[in-house]
Amino acid sequence: MATVKELVADHSRQFSLRGRTFVSVYPVFSRRAGGISVGVNLNLDRGCNFDCIYCQVDRSAPPSPQLPALRELPGIVREELELLFDAISTGEFFSRPPFEDLPENLRLVRDIAFSGDGEPTLSPVFLETARIARDFLSKKTMSGDPPPLRLITNGTGLFSRDLRTKTQEIFLEQGPGEIWLKLDAATPASFDRIDRSHIPFSRMMEGLEEIVLSLPVTLQTMVLDFGSPGSPGSLISDRTFWEPLLERVALWSQKGARIRAWHLYGVARTPALPEVRRVEPSRLLAYAEEARERLPFPVEVFA
DSSP states (O other), rough: OOOOHHHHHHHSSSOEEEEEESSSEEEEETTTTTTTEEOOOOOOOOOOOOOOOTTTTTTSSSTTTTTTGGGGGGHHHHHHHHHHHHHHHHHHGGSTTSSSOGGGGGGGGGEEETTTEEEEEEEETTHHHHHHHHHHHHHHOOSSSOOOEEEEOGGGGGGGGHHHHHHHIIISSSEEEEEEEOOOHHHHHHHHHHHHHOOOOHHHHHHHHHHHHHHHHHHHHEEESSSTSSTTOOOOOHHHHHHHHHHHHHHHHHHTTOEEEEEEEOOOOOOOTTTEEEEEEEHHHHHHHHHHOOOSSSSEEEO
16 A cells, blocks of 8 residues: 555656556656656657655666667557557546555646656657657546646747747647746756756756746746764755855846746655755745745745
């Protein structure tokens, strides 16, 4: 019997149904979505231009030698969405572990989320697959309003104006949808330590500002500690981490950023690096309260 807390901690990409092992689509229980999130993983090779210390993906492990060809992925996603949603609509999905004990009020599909094992906007089939998911939602008959199409992104693909425009059309204009944009750090040192990307910090901040000024987004910030205080390579999300972050978001807001909300969240899933430590909920709540006093949009905590 899996508890809700255990389901939140388990975002495995491994899923099988009716004798089929899924390749790209995977259901999880999402605390931030508030129910079932149907993930779409386009980065089966675990490729990403970030290597975040809190990521559950072990990028040192070699990818499976039996990965499908990229050109096959859009069709695979369509088939797996059809199969999964059919099982959800008939109730079959909720008769099998680990979702069989999920309370009735949480047995709702809250989104189809492009996330997975890497940055989805960098996949050569991102737009094609996103259009397939949007078309699926527009034609799918389900009780209640259709769930949104959600993009969970570090934003780097959206630095391209052309891709940003096309993403806006698919995710925000053709039906209900959202863009959740990563902002983990606001200083070069914390960015290098947390996100571990080859992209220069100045380019990241410039690109993220372009996005928040042009698209309605929900910011998302992982707040964590790494290692023990004072130990080599440690990182503590104290005031030196928080104050530049709040200043950056406040500045964007003053410039007219289209930020819908800001999610501050702690570690829920087991990271690949054991040195990552979960922060106390009280710290997250204190940061959120301070942010609410300065910002004109909701600041939500997921501890």
